[in-house]
Amino acid sequence: MASSPSKPARADAHDRPINPATLREIGLFGALNDDVLEELARMLKTQRVSAGETVFREGDPKAREMYVVLEGEMEVSKRSRRGRDMRVAILGPGDGFGEMSIIDMQARSATVRALAPSRLLTMTSENLDALYRSDLKSYALIVLNIARDLSRRLRVTDGILADFTANVLDEYVVGKKV
Numbered sequence: 001m002a003s004s005p006s007k008p009a010r011a012d013a014h015d016r017p018i019n020p021a022t023l024r025e026i027g028l029f030g031a032l033n034d035d036v037l038e039e040l041a042r043m044l045k046t047q048r049v050s051a052g053e054t055v056f057r058e059g060d061p062k063a064r065e066m067y068v069v070l071e072g073e074m075e076v077s078k079r080s081r082r083g084r085d086m087r088v089a090i091l092g093p094g095d096g097f098g099e100m101s102i103i104d105m106q107a108r109s110a111t112v113r114a115l116a117p118s119r120l121l122t123m124t125s126e127n128l129d130a131l132y133r134s135d136l137k138s139y140a141l142i143v144l145n146i147a148r149d150l151s152r153r154l155r156v157t158d159g160i161l162a163d164f165t166a167n168v169l170d171e172y173v174v175g176k177k178v
Helices: 020-024 034-043 099-104 125-134 136-177
Strands: 045-049 054-056 065-071 074-079 085-091 111-114 118-124
Touching: 020 034, 034 125, 065 099, 099 136, 118 125, 125 136
Parallel strands: none
Antiparallel strands: 045 118, 054 111, 065 118, 074 085, 074 111
């Protein structure tokens, strides 16, 4: 059983507000017009997390937000069947995480913690729903951008899995026949 999540990332009252120019540089918001970027800049919040702080834990069932790294570095880890936490990714500025729980409405699939002091942009399912209700085209573009990023990551994972499988076969199956 996964331990309970640590205290959620906190909003920093002295943090710089997000602006449309910053959003324009993030792939998640690609192809959105200036009016939508202005609205999102007003709607979305930023949070600061300290090095070592956990943003969320694998198995958390109450997940209804995603994040984009604005500054800093995050580690994504997954618990193996043997109970060992394995690093599966390191994320930096512009990288998003947590989107799977917004799309499939399931518990968190991994644990994410800050490796360095970080600043995150948060998009909640409520933010996405508000966009759906006000601008269906922009909503569709964001969901398409999420799908593109998930597809890219799946391709990378497929390549890693294929290499790993080939190495195991070479080492343990083919090697024993010689």
